[in-house]
Amino acid sequence: MRRIHREILNDPDRQAYDAAQESPVTVLQIGEGNFLRGFFDWMIHRSREQGLFRGSIALTQPRPSGKAKIEKLAVQNGLYTLVTRGLENGERVERKEIISSFSRVFDPYSDWNQFAEIAESPSLRFVVSNTTEAGLVYTPEPLMEGTPVRSFPGKMTWLLYRRFKALGGAADSGLIFLPCELLERNGDTLRQCVLKYCQSWSLPDEFIQWVMDHNRFLNSLVDRIVTGYPSEQADAWFMEWGYEDAMLNTAEPYYFWAIEAEKELEAELPLQRAGLNIRWVDDLRPYQLRKVRILNGAHTLMTPLALLHGLKIVREVMEHPRLGTFIRETVANDIIPTIPLDAEELNRYADSVYERFLNPFIDHRLSDIAMNSLSKFKGRVLPAMLTYVENGEEIPDRIIEAFAALLRYYKIVKVNERFMGHKLNGSDYEVKDDNALLEPIARIWSHKLPLEETVFLLLSLKEVWAYDLSSVNELVYRVTRHILDMEVSVNE
DSSP states (O other), X not given: OOBOOGGGOOHHHHHHHHHHHHSOEEEEEEOOSHHHHTTHHHHHHHHHHTTOOOOEEEEEOSSGGGXXXXXXXXXXXXXXXXXXXXXETTEEEEEEEEEOOEEEEOOTTTOHHHHHXXXXXXXXXXXXXXXXXXXXXXXXXXXXXXXXXXXXXXXXXXXXXXXXXXXXXXXXGOOEEEEOSSSTTHHHHHHHHHHHHXXXXXXXXXXXXXXXXHOEEOXXXXXXXBOOOOHHHHHHHHHHHTSBOTTOEEXXXXXXXXXXXXXXXXXXXXXXXXXXXXXXXXXXXXXXXXXXXXXXXXXXXXXXXXXXXXXXXXXXXXXXXXXXXXXXXXXXXXXXXXXXXXXXXXXXXXXXXXXXXXXXXXXXXXXXXXXXXXXHXXXXXXXXXXXXXXXXXXXXXXXXXXXXXXXXXXXXXXXXXXXXXXXXXXXXXXXXXXXXXXXXXXXXXXXXXXXXXHHHHHHTOHHHHSSOGGGSTTHHHHHHHHHHHHHHHXXX
């Protein structure tokens, strides 16, 4: 069977591909992975379809290890198929699109000259990246002429310096950086890393001033589950479509992108005009808070409780007669009132979250979500608990139950350097978290004290919670009762 390439496209797709090839490179993308191909590149494709965006994307990978994907995309003329599937307004949907946003696909480690050529191009305007959180860090390395810079922020510093010299440091030659890494203030972080490289490489003061004055490092928040290559479904689709696609990608229908910048940038990146769910905002924090407290918070609320009861994936929790209702009521009645944003909008967002959780095409494993649950609870749910305490109000009982389930999930014993717990039915599981936190928790449980004393000691661990929660009125007693109720209910 033939591989996807220009010659097998129908007329509209071939015209879209040819138009992209003839367009100037206005975007440099660092990141060949599933996420950007199912998020940003799809958005550019949609904008190009409507004649709103007239540039194209040059794609490179951040690490030498990404060369295999780059080579596969190059063989396919930069083309790939995106299938969007899931629930949308309660209806099951499945859509197929051939994405043709790339005009260049190359490996910068073997073609550093092409990277330099793009750096010097007057048409370049944006740099979009997803190098993971581990990629957005400063890593000291020497600057050697003709040798590829390995780190992502280092590459961006070199690119900017090359551009500065080639274009004479003109004010309008600066770039707009749109990092999509899942870090708060990701644009600020990239800017700080670039300035560190400027200093360590002793680059000229006038260049550093140009970086600060004429380049934008925008903070942004991305949200979409991109599930990648569907191994179980791919062959059947290829038979149906009449072609193979080594870079086939899948994604959920929901997506959202908030960018901390003025709306006037729509003139250059017309994604909103293309009908896409992006927002240019003055402050990202409300959107980050909404996502952390509702989407991430719901995951954290459900996971220990569901795992203790033997459930395995998120969809099972939402379909469970008691736990599904528990999650919806906790978010609506206990979490949303602690968020200082419009309640109606928050409830609409929560409804979209539940629909995503129920996606029949995504098996989101609770065991994956359970990793590092202590820090997740501390960042996602504990602030809501403390809001009630600070207001002199009683913490809602549903939140207490979820907290009790977390402590019961962390009823662990150290066995051969692994920390093991047991479900309510007695079966074992491994708890994966920071060993510095797991050690004192395991030690407290090992004393086999009366449960209320154990809970008191666990709530007193300031190194875990950053607070002495044992002093919160009746919290020790209420958590103890819920743990006892869990143990009793499974034996009834």
